[in-house]
Amino acid sequence: MSNALERDLARLVREREEAVTAAPASFRQHMHLMPPVGWLNDPNGLFQADDGVFHAYFQYAPFDVHGGVKMWGHATSTDLLTWSHDRCVLFPDAPFDVHGVYSGSAFAHDGRVTMFYTGNVKEIDTGSGLDYVNAGRESNTVAVDTVDGSTFGPKRLLMTNADYPSDLTCHVRDPKVWRADAPAGRCLMVQGARRRVDEAPRPSSSAAQHGVGAGTDEGEVVVFASDDLARWRVVNRVRTSERFGFMWECPDYFELTAEGEAPVKVLSVCPQGLEGGDWERRNIYQAGYFPLAGDISGACELGAFHLWDAGFDYYAPQSFEARDGRRILVGWLGMPDAPYGNDQTVAEGWQHCLALPRELTAVSDGTVRQAPVRELAGLRGTLISARGELAVAGDDAAAFDLEVGACAGGFSMTVGGVLTVALLPAEEGLPQRLEMRFTDEGRSGAGCGRAVRWEALEEIRNLRAVGDRSSLEVFVNDGELCMSTRVYAPSPSLAIEAPDVRISYWPLSAHR
């Protein structure tokens, strides 16, 4: 099934991808999914097929390294680390998705996979002053089927803005679908939304922490239910008791079962517009989760918000269940509208990549721990073992996996001479903390404008760090705290200081 626009777009994308020649000294990643050319953002439609192959789709703008109209690129992998590009599979070729095949998810059933996504339409402003928040934008819910993950049937328009609650703005998107436990056959869907709130902000004692001040609109999750995957109705709306940003993007819901414990229910969202207090020193937008008590399709309550990642680059994560039962979270190793950039890869004609897929496990207090997928151990080369300190340079430092144990005497590591991750003692007005700091300044340096991020940390019981050519992902205390960033060091090197502590270091083998 294809129309003329799809045929032409497919040909133009292919020609553009085929014209790429990678420079020898490149910041291209070895084990992170990156776009063949141009721009990538959110992961979409993740699933593992019956033959064991993992399928990942991504928001893709191949014609412009700075973004533009979004399509779905497609890649496959058998280890979640080594990706083969298939091709661009969903194009903005229908009246209901002409300004972007936006983010969405996969639902496997009856020998096929149905992708649910948002068809984005921006109306042309003919002088009436469209604000694209309350007028001028369509957020359509669309379904499309695939059997092989690579070829798709006809698109079906399921819902338009008229089907969403009338107090929502035009911003409703990013459907994630799963099968509910009961009643049998019922499926649920969450979408992120921006609710119009015209009255003055509610005063509250913790106003600063909850982002009051950035307009009055409020982020929430809308829950839909369906018995046939075609007709959906709103069954719930989930939000915090106090305003928590103006928009929640990319929602996800799943349950994790800690051995012998009741399931931990997790609502993941990306709130935009958090201001005041600690939010002032963090990223412009956040990706995190609320433990959820109760029934997401009925009476429920959200617990405290936890960041998935406190570094510079992590957004729009989406989870899926692997065939062996693991819940795997894949994020975008990027940040929309950030004041920092990726000028070094822009110069190479591409921008952004996905984060390392992470295995999630629940803790009975409702928090979630994250670890790089176990497949990473399969890329480890010969172990380099040291005590107290270690320095590595050249090829062995281009991609690595390292572990340290409890660091009572402090910890510090420097990547490429330009990025330091260190446990710093408490000082005037600041707690003991893990800090990620670029020592260069400005957008032309290795941080491309990134400067500093930190989170309070009482101790390092263990720490794992995974480096690729232009990224660093740090997992502390069994993944209770994660910090990720892109980094453009002129040449790979690594220096670690952890007094009296055993350091285990593995170069990772490159695949490209």
Ligand code: FRU
């Ligand atoms: C998040 C997001 C989604 C949207 C997509 C468009 O990064 O804004 O809400 O569907 O990106 O590319």
